[in-house]
Amino acid sequence: MGTTTVLPAIYASNLTLAVCFVCMGAGLMFLRRVAGAIAGPGYWAAGLFLNAAGFVAWAATITDWNREFFLLGELLHIIGFAALVLGIYRFMGKAFQRRHFAGGCALAAMWIFGLMIMPQHRVGGLFLIMLFRTLIFVWAGQIILKQASSGSQAGRSMAGWGLVAWGVYAACAPVIWQFSWLRPMAVGLPAGLHVVVVMGMVLLIIEQMQARAEASEQHAQRLEGLLPICAACKKIRDDRDVWHPIEGYIQHRSKAEFSHSICPDCARRLYPELDIYPGTRPNAT
Structure with missing residues (x-):
C-alpha cells in the first residue's frame, strides 16, 4: 500500500484504540489489586494489553504495507481474545473440558486457513478471519449469560450481550467497510463495544465482591x-x-x-x- 492510498483516519483510529485499550487494561490491573483472590481481571487486562499491541502493529501496516506487521497484529489480537475467554472461564469457576479444547483447536485451524488463503482469495480469507472473531465472542458471551446469579444481573447482562454484539459486528464488518459513509461508524462502534464489555466485567467483579462480603457477614453472624x-x-x-x-x-x-x-x-x-x-x-x- 503506497502513501498515496494511505487512510490517515484508519491509522489514527488504530493508535487511538491502542491507547484506549492500554487505559482500560491499566484500570483492570488496579481493580485486580482490590478484588484480591477473584480470578479473571488479570487475564482480561492481559488481553487488552495484547490487543493494544496488535493495533499498534496494524497502524504500521497502514503507513507502509508490511505483511509481517499485519500477521503480528492479528496474532496479538488472537492471543488477547484467548486470554479474554480464559479469564471468563476462571472468573465463572469453570474448567476446560475436552470439547472446549477441541472447539478451540477447530477455531484456530479456521483462522490459520483464512490467513493462508487471504493472498489469493482476499474475500474468503477475510470472511474466515472475521467468522473466527464472531464465534469466539458469541461463545464467551453465552458463557456469561448462562451463569446463574442470585444477585444483580446488570454486570452479567452488560458483559454477555456486549460480547454477543461484538461478535455480530465482527460478522458485519467486511460489509460495513464497503460503504464509505459507514466507515466512521465501523471505527467507533468496536471501541464503544469494548468499553461496554469492560464496564460489564467491572460490574461482574463488584457484584462478586459484594456477594462475598454478604456471605462473610452472614457467616460472622452465626455462632x-x-x-x-x-x-x-x-x-x-x-x-x-x-x-x-x-x-x-x-x-x-x-x-x-x-x-x-x-x-x-x-x-x-x-x-x-x-x-x-x-x-x-x-x-x-
Whole structure:
C-alpha cells in the first residue's frame, strides 16, 4: 500500500484504540489489586494489553504495507481474545473440558486457513478471519449469560450481550467497510463495544465482591463451634481468654436481641409466695 492510498483516519483510529485499550487494561490491573483472590481481571487486562499491541502493529501496516506487521497484529489480537475467554472461564469457576479444547483447536485451524488463503482469495480469507472473531465472542458471551446469579444481573447482562454484539459486528464488518459513509461508524462502534464489555466485567467483579462480603457477614453472624461456658455463672470465654456474660457475647456476634422474662421453674423457686404460675405455692404440711 503506497502513501498515496494511505487512510490517515484508519491509522489514527488504530493508535487511538491502542491507547484506549492500554487505559482500560491499566484500570483492570488496579481493580485486580482490590478484588484480591477473584480470578479473571488479570487475564482480561492481559488481553487488552495484547490487543493494544496488535493495533499498534496494524497502524504500521497502514503507513507502509508490511505483511509481517499485519500477521503480528492479528496474532496479538488472537492471543488477547484467548486470554479474554480464559479469564471468563476462571472468573465463572469453570474448567476446560475436552470439547472446549477441541472447539478451540477447530477455531484456530479456521483462522490459520483464512490467513493462508487471504493472498489469493482476499474475500474468503477475510470472511474466515472475521467468522473466527464472531464465534469466539458469541461463545464467551453465552458463557456469561448462562451463569446463574442470585444477585444483580446488570454486570452479567452488560458483559454477555456486549460480547454477543461484538461478535455480530465482527460478522458485519467486511460489509460495513464497503460503504464509505459507514466507515466512521465501523471505527467507533468496536471501541464503544469494548468499553461496554469492560464496564460489564467491572460490574461482574463488584457484584462478586459484594456477594462475598454478604456471605462473610452472614457467616460472622452465626455462632459455630464449641463455646467454653462456665458451669456455674454461664459466662462464655472468648479466644482471648476473656469471660463475657452470655447475653453480651451473643449480641456482639449476631443480630440477636434479648427480651428478659422469667420461666415457670425459676418463678416457683424465687417467688413461691406468688401464684404466678399454677402450682407455685408449696404444699401445706
